[in-house]
Amino acid sequence: MWEKLRDDFYQNFIVDDRWKYIVDGLQNTLKITFFAVLIGILLGFVVAIIRSTYENTGKLKILNAICSVYLTVIRGTPVVVQLMIMYFIIFAFHDPGQIFTAILAFGINSGAYVAEIFRSGISSIERGQFEAGRSLGFNYAQTMLFIIMPQAFKNVVPTLANEFIVLLKETSVAGYIGLQDLTKGGDIIKSRTYNAFMPLISVAIIYLIMVMVFSYLVTLLERRLHKSEH
Amino acid sequence: MNINEIGTPLIQVQNLGKKFGDMEVLKDISVDIYKGDVVCVIGPSGSGKSTFLRCLNRLEEPSGGHILFEGTDIVDKKTDIDKHRQKMGMVFQQFNLFPHMTILKNLTLAPIKLQGKSSKEAEEQALKLLDKVGLKDRANAYPNQLSGGQKQRIAIVRALCMNPDVMLFDEPTSALDPEMVGEVLNVMRELAEEKMTMVVVTHEMGFAKEVATRVMFMDGGYFMEENEPVEFFENPKNDRLKLFLSKVL
Numbered sequence: 268m269w270e271k272l273r274d275d276f277y278q279n280f281i282v283d284d285r286w287k288y289i290v291d292g293l294q295n296t297l298k299i300t301f302f303a304v305l306i307g308i309l310l311g312f313v314v315a316i317i318r319s320t321y322e323n324t325g326k327l328k329i330l331n332a333i334c335s336v337y338l339t340v341i342r343g344t345p346v347v348v349q350l351m352i353m354y355f356i357i358f359a360f361h362d363p364g365q366i367f368t369a370i371l372a373f374g375i376n377s378g379a380y381v382a383e384i385f386r387s388g389i390s391s392i393e394r395g396q397f398e399a400g401r402s403l404g405f406n407y408a409q410t411m412l413f414i415i416m417p418q419a420f421k422n423v424v425p426t427l428a429n430e431f432i433v434l435l436k437e438t439s440v441a442g443y444i445g446l447q448d449l450t451k452g453g454d455i456i457k458s459r460t461y462n463a464f465m466p467l468i469s470v471a472i473i474y475l476i477m478v479m480v481f482s483y484l485v486t487l488l489e490r491r492l493h494k495s496e497h
Numbered sequence: 498m499n500i501n502e503i504g505t506p507l508i509q510v511q512n513l514g515k516k517f518g519d520m521e522v523l524k525d526i527s528v529d530i531y532k533g534d535v536v537c538v539i540g541p542s543g544s545g546k547s548t549f550l551r552c553l554n555r556l557e558e559p560s561g562g563h564i565l566f567e568g569t570d571i572v573d574k575k576t577d578i579d580k581h582r583q584k585m586g587m588v589f590q591q592f593n594l595f596p597h598m599t600i601l602k603n604l605t606l607a608p609i610k611l612q613g614k615s616s617k618e619a620e621e622q623a624l625k626l627l628d629k630v631g632l633k634d635r636a637n638a639y640p641n642q643l644s645g646g647q648k649q650r651i652a653i654v655r656a657l658c659m660n661p662d663v664m665l666f667d668e669p670t671s672a673l674d675p676e677m678v679g680e681v682l683n684v685m686r687e688l689a690e691e692k693m694t695m696v697v698v699t700h701e702m703g704f705a706k707e708v709a710t711r712v713m714f715m716d717g718g719y720f721m722e723e724n725e726p727v728e729f730f731e732n733p734k735n736d737r738l739k740l741f742l743s744k745v746l
Contacts, residue, residue, distance in 0.1 A: 404583035
């Protein structure tokens with residue numbers, strides 16, 4: 268049994284430096300996830316502000332309508348289809364690189380979910396907080412920035428973390444545009460060695476470890492943020 | 498004749514009206530509030546007292562009329578209301594302290610960001626005022642660690658830190674346990690003694706009787722009666738007021 272495992276390991280990772288598929292793939296997965304998260308947060312933040320402002324004040328009507336279309340389309344279609352549309356249609360004649368395309372597609376996708384998370388966070392703050400800010404003389408934007416957003420952010424940290432865990436795992440479909448991410452790396456090894464167990468289980472374990480480490484960091488952050496609620 | 502009626506009023510409310518949809522909550526209200534006035538507004542719930550108070554700093558948008566605050570019509574859309582709100586402190590029934598900040602941060606946020614005070618300057622003032630309400634030792638606590646009475650005293654101090662010209666109180670003791678009402682009323686009483694101009698919506702008849710310079714009775718969107726406190730409570734003229742007082746006193 269151990270003999271066989273050791274042999275499998277040797278075949279799948281050591282021969283021809285096949286471990287490089289995993290390491291290169293992991294790098295791409297992390298790169299895509301990291302930058303997609305940044306785009307997602309930025310986009311989600313802007314969209315949430317626009318939507319909340321419209322809900323509270325009735326201003327920004329046209330921007331709000333655009334945001335609604337964005338949310339409906341992105342949340343109503345599979346991310347892998349969005350990724351392929353981005354690569355094979357939108358960038359059909361001008362290839363900015365697969366990684367860049369993937370970052371953009373996953374970022375835009377994540378932004379829609381993050382926007383709804385932020386918006387629910389903002390509307391979870393009671394109206395009295397907003398009124399207290401305004402009554403001191405803060406304008407709408409200052410009240411949002413100093414009083415509403417910090418509390419809203421604190422409330423949505425667990426949901427937000429969950430969204431990023433989902434995003435990390437969703438990037439595993441990046442192989443559809445011929446990009447070699449972690450999943451694709453394992454897949455390539457499998458096709459070379461005709462052995463599914465070792466590469467795929469290894470890939471799964473790597474995802475699992477990343478999610479567990481990330482979840483642990485989020486727990487630490489949450490604990491810090493909730494210091495004020497003894 | 499009110500002894501405070503010298504010079505122009507601090508707040509002049511002229512023909513103020515407020516509708517929520519088809520519901521007319523305030524009907525053609527006119528009243529002058531002078532510097533040093535302590536105006537207590539009483540009346541049954543749903544009479545429009547809180548709406549009236551919230552119109553004064555435009556937390557509710559009036560449907561008609563004018564409110565002149567220090568000579569400026571703040572109902573005018575062109576008026577920078579944020580500027581004027583800095584001079585109008587407000588205290589809410591539910592305290593509305595910022596739970597994500599320490600007490601000291603709650604008190605210094607607005608003076609630092611809006612009045613350009615240095616944090617040292619703002620903190621010194623905050624600590625001085627905290628000391629006055631007996632809560633200096635709680636400066637670094639968070640709001641959720643305090644009792645209701647303590648929270649409301651802090652909320653009053655937070656408004657005072659902006660050096661307002663008038664303080665608006667929206668039922669400041671209604672959400673408190675009975676044994677904590679006194680400590681908040683004491684702070685308000687001291688404030689009145691220092692000649693702070695105050696408009697207080699309240700159910701505390703004892704406070705109104707003792708501290709107010711004028712008491713006003715609101716019902717059905719109108720001020721039905723207005724008088725200095727002794728006359729108001731001992732010799733009410735309006736029938737609705739008589740009925741109201743017979744129930745609450």
